[in-house]
Amino acid sequence: MxxxxxxxxxxxxxxxxxxxxxxxxxxxxxxxxxxxxxxxxxxxxxxxxxxxxxxxxxxxxxxxxxxxxxxxxxxxxxxxxxxxxxxxxxxxxxxxxxxxxxxxxxxxxxxxxxxxxxxxxxxxxxxxxxxxxxxxxxxxxxxxxLPKVPDLFLDQGLLDVSGRMLIRNYRNVAQVAEKSMGIRVYGSAGIGFIHVLTGKTVGYCSHLHPWDHAAGKILAKAHGLSVKSIDDNELDVLSSNDVLVATKNAKNDIIKLMRKR
The missing domain is CATH 3.30.540.10 (Fructose-1,6-Bisphosphatase, subunit A, domain 1)
Known part of the structure; x- marks a missing residue:
């Protein structure tokens, strides 16, 4: 072996x-x-x-x-x-x-x-x-x-979201944005993952390809964060999906709001 x-x-x-x-x-x-x-x-x-x-x-x-x-x-x-x-x-x-x-x-x-x-x-x-x-x-x-980040709720922090999702109000993202303390759109999955890892945002949501989420998924899970699809399903690393990385409390808040569409 x-x-x-x-x-x-x-x-x-x-x-x-x-x-x-x-x-x-x-x-x-x-x-x-x-x-x-x-x-x-x-x-x-x-x-x-x-x-x-x-x-x-x-x-x-x-x-x-x-x-x-x-x-x-x-x-x-x-x-x-x-x-x-x-x-x-x-x-x-x-x-x-x-x-x-x-x-x-x-x-x-x-x-x-x-x-x-x-x-x-x-x-x-x-x-x-x-x-x-x-x-x-x-x-x-x-x-x-890297120090652990507080397990904040959606209304306690900023949210990074895909600009395209926000413009189209995809899966009720506008209400999710309104519930948060504010929206940030950085246009980079890597930067989005970093900001959740360091507590600058409570979550990041976008449609991602395998190369967009593979590294971030490993880091976020190892750091005690939630990394799933916006339907709360596990991610296949070789598939593209609508991905949500967030604190566990913010994840629950976001998914509840997205299910109201």
Missing amino acids: VVTDWQKINASVQAWFKEVRCQLLAGCEAKLQVAKKSGRTDLVTNIDKQVEKYLVTQIKQTFPGSRVLGEEGDRDQDLATYQGLVWIIDPLDGTLNFVKQKDHFASMLAVYENGHEKLGYILDVINDKLYWGGPESGVFCNTAR
Whole structure:
């Protein structure tokens, strides 16, 4: 039986993210090649692709036999079995923010083994803060363990929600917003997860793809937060869904209001 060297994995990923941050900061100053994916606000740049290629190369060279699911097209075909090491990559989360603001964007990576959640990483690029950890290690920001957040109710805190959901009042989101102390729309799943992890918001809700929620799910669950679909179902890490990460009390409040639609 081969025993996975998790210390080596963690040290490797943290070193890779130092280089990823350098590449993304350099991209902020460079002339970007920008293309549209599903629509005019769904963008991809040459930097997204460059960072994903870098991470995939490092993973495959350092941990042979790994399988990868990347947002920008790097993916192995037999991921459904969950066997072995599976890495899920979002090289640049919040690409529209990256292009228009040079702020409020992240890079994310999740590591699963035989279907089990192991390690998640979210890099807040501009603030140089790497949030990382898992069920066995706890959750850290750089080298400091992240303190637990109070289990606040919806009306005790701010809520981060998808702008598209709010505009369309999807699943009664407008009433959820009114019940909270205020709404914030950051446009980045990584930043959204970080704000719940650090207690800046009591919840974050958006339609997310696997690369958007895989790392955050690992971190939030390890930190004692709720991470489910807005129907209060468990998330399949390889599926897209309407995702809610929140304190447990806020989650209950939000789901009750969404069921009133």
